[in-house]
Amino acid sequence: MTSRSPDRTGVLRAAEKVAQILAPTPLLPVEHDGRMFWLKAECLQPVGAFKIRGAWHRLTDLSDDERARGVVAVSSGNHAQGVAWAARKLGMAATIVMPRDAPPIKLERTRELGAEVVLYDRMTEDREAIGRALSAERGAAYVHAFADPWVIEGQGSAGIEAAAQLGREPARIVACCGGGGLTAGLALACPGAEVVPVEPAGWDDVARSLASGSIQTVGANPPPTACDALQTFATSPLNFAVLQARCAFGLSVTEEEVCTAQRYAFSRLRLVLEPGGAVALAAVLAGKVAVDEGTVVIASGGNVDPLAFARVIRP
Amino acid sequence: MTSRSPDRTGVLRAAEKVAQILAPTPLLPVEHDGRMFWLKAECLQPVGAFKIRGAWHRLTDLSDDERARGVVAVSSGNHAQGVAWAARKLGMAATIVMPRDAPPIKLERTRELGAEVVLYDRMTEDREAIGRALSAERGAAYVHAFADPWVIEGQGSAGIEAAAQLGREPARIVACCGGGGLTAGLALACPGAEVVPVEPAGWDDVARSLASGSIQTVGANPPPTACDALQTFATSPLNFAVLQARCAFGLSVTEEEVCTAQRYAFSRLRLVLEPGGAVALAAVLAGKVAVDEGTVVIASGGNVDPLAFARVIRP
Numbered sequence: 001m002t003s004r005s006p007d008r009t010g011v012l013r014a015a016e017k018v019a020q021i022l023a024p025t026p027l028l029p030v031e032h033d034g035r036m037f038w039l040k041a042e043c044l045q046p047v048g049a050f051k052i053r054g055a056w057h058r059l060t061d062l063s064d065d066e067r068a069r070g071v072v073a074v075s076s077g078n079h080a081q082g083v084a085w086a087a088r089k090l091g092m093a094a095t096i097v098m099p100r101d102a103p104p105i106k107l108e109r110t111r112e113l114g115a116e117v118v119l120y121d122r123m124t125e126d127r128e129a130i131g132r133a134l135s136a137e138r139g140a141a142y143v144h145a146f147a148d149p150w151v152i153e154g155q156g157s158a159g160i161e162a163a164a165q166l167g168r169e170p171a172r173i174v175a176c177c178g179g180g181g182l183t184a185g186l187a188l189a190c191p192g193a194e195v196v197p198v199e200p201a202g203w204d205d206v207a208r209s210l211a212s213g214s215i216q217t218v219g220a221n222p223p224p225t226a227c228d229a230l231q232t233f234a235t236s237p238l239n240f241a242v243l244q245a246r247c248a249f250g251l252s253v254t255e256e257e258v259c260t261a262q263r264y265a266f267s268r269l270r271l272v273l274e275p276g277g278a279v280a281l282a283a284v285l286a287g288k289v290a291v292d293e294g295t296v297v298i299a300s301g302g303n304v305d306p307l308a309f310a311r312v313i314r315p
Numbered sequence: 316m317t318s319r320s321p322d323r324t325g326v327l328r329a330a331e332k333v334a335q336i337l338a339p340t341p342l343l344p345v346e347h348d349g350r351m352f353w354l355k356a357e358c359l360q361p362v363g364a365f366k367i368r369g370a371w372h373r374l375t376d377l378s379d380d381e382r383a384r385g386v387v388a389v390s391s392g393n394h395a396q397g398v399a400w401a402a403r404k405l406g407m408a409a410t411i412v413m414p415r416d417a418p419p420i421k422l423e424r425t426r427e428l429g430a431e432v433v434l435y436d437r438m439t440e441d442r443e444a445i446g447r448a449l450s451a452e453r454g455a456a457y458v459h460a461f462a463d464p465w466v467i468e469g470q471g472s473a474g475i476e477a478a479a480q481l482g483r484e485p486a487r488i489v490a491c492c493g494g495g496g497l498t499a500g501l502a503l504a505c506p507g508a509e510v511v512p513v514e515p516a517g518w519d520d521v522a523r524s525l526a527s528g529s530i531q532t533v534g535a536n537p538p539p540t541a542c543d544a545l546q547t548f549a550t551s552p553l554n555f556a557v558l559q560a561r562c563a564f565g566l567s568v569t570e571e572e573v574c575t576a577q578r579y580a581f582s583r584l585r586l587v588l589e590p591g592g593a594v595a596l597a598a599v600l601a602g603k604v605a606v607d608e609g610t611v612v613i614a615s616g617g618n619v620d621p622l623a624f625a626r627v628i629r630p
Binding site: 026048105263266269271272273303306307 | 341363578582588618
């Protein structure tokens with residue numbers, strides 16, 4: 001089922017389906033250092049992240065028979081909530097494999113949406129294997145967090161929305177990047193836009209893959225990062241095919257740059273961003289990518305534990 | 316100049332002027348306890364509060380000669396920033412009289428917008444007298460935070476926007492209330508809507524005024540409140556005339572209910588609300604007013620010090 005390539009027609013179809021059930025997220029004008037750019041506030045989605053888009057596109061394309069057998073996904077928490085939300089809307093059973101060290105708020109919210117949560121150890125267990133095994137055992141659809149054409153197309157619907165809100169295709173889109181589902185989707189959605197993926201320092205496998213021309217993985221001992229949503233060890237060939245054709249380079253940001261962006265969003269934009277949802281803004285504030293009135297920066301998620309957020313914003 | 320009554324024609328004119336310079340703030344769907352209502356996120360304005368609306372309507376109606384002589388306002392911080400922002404856009408000098416105990420972030424931001432800040436003591440000095448004296452001395456326009464027809468009409472533009480976003484006039488609008496500028500403006504903007512003002516407990520002079528049929532003041536020793544933006548001792552005849560004709564009653568919320576609303580906005584909506592900006596949502600979450608798909612709840616501001624916010628959200 002996941003052997004096809006994602007394409008723009010699929011993105012447009014996803015955007016139509018998403019528009020039937022979700023209000024467009026605001027495209028907020030931001031003035032910074034005398035320049036102006038647009039922030040697409042995906043943190044304002046009902047589950048607090050863009051992941052609801054891909055999950056909805058994927059699950060609504062399942063047959064009645066497939067829906068009856070439920071869905072399995074693996075996620076640190078945002079894809080988890082997206083899938084759980086979509087499954088509940090469609091009356092489907094959802095099982096989500098989540099790391100034991102996922103932010104408590106993400107575990108809690110996923111369960112609250114009616115999903116069964118299965119825990120694993122992020123550093124020692126193979127989450128994919130656990131997810132695939134559960135899916136096979138139950139005959140349930142397996143929805144990968146990024147290596148899935150529906151998921152990529154669904155995430156791309158954010159780009160269709162942004163272009164409609166802007167009145168034209170964005171010239172540049174700066175996006176948070178884990179496995180590359182969102183960035184690939186945006187690249188398909190806006191074929192004329194320069195798409196810039198941003199990753200946490202030390203987890204910049206996509207940037208290194210783009211630079212080297214082949215898929216690279218995160219090193220053996222990656223540094224700790226607060227960006228739980230972006231701790232992906234490598235992108236997939238499905239995503240990389242799109243990214244390689246469309247992204248000249250990728251950027252990375254330090255943990256301190258991420259905190260600065262979270263503080264900026266808090267005090268200047270009155271938005272709550274989780275670390276992984278703030279990396280694109282972090283790259284902009286750090287001056288790593290130029291912005292103007294044709295630039296859309298994605299604020300991809302806002303699911304952060306109160307204690308962690310309080311630590312970041314306290315002077 | 317402030318002797319006329321505010322009216323709906325003025326609100327419509329204000330809405331047109333505001334639309335030329337400010338993007339509409341998002342009207343976000345909120346699902347709570349199985350019911351759905353709309354949140355008008357005025358905290359996402361460039362200055363973090365709706366006050367920018369009234370200030371813009373007022374200052375743009377000044378003559379060139381008046382603009383050259385500058386503007387004076389009295390405010391705990393949101394009207395301050397609204398006036399400073401509008402003045403800067405119009406190349407006007409702004410002097411703002413602010414309480415010494417205003418949140419540091421509000422003092423800092425007002426100065427950052429180029430205004431001269433004059434401090435006073437909230438409990439012992441007469442801020443109105445200081446403001447009027449400065450205005451007379453400098454020949455500058457005095458823009459009252461709520462007892463001004465332009466200010467009332469300008470704030471009402473939020474209601475025009477909400478009705479356009481909703482596709483119809485809201486049946487009910489629940490709004491944060493200090494002096495009654497916003498609530499009176501909304502009442503004029505949406506003549507068919509039930510408008511419910513919400514105040515902090517012990518500062519519910521508008522609710523008591525509505526109940527008694529004449530303007531009441533806050534008692535001699537009002538309780539401390541985190542809602543710095545709503546510490547108004549009495550509404551004005553200009554505002555009360557509108558409110559009395561249109562509001563059946565007012566509500567009040569406790570400090571704990573306000574904290575609950577701030578936490579809810581943080582973790583469920585990913586929005587930063589200051590205490591005074593959260594009272595309308597607080598009344599809804601506390602079950603003090605019924606909501607449905609025709610209800611608009613105003614989240615009026617998000618200018619809150621990081622330390623204060625961290626204390627509220629910490630578990």
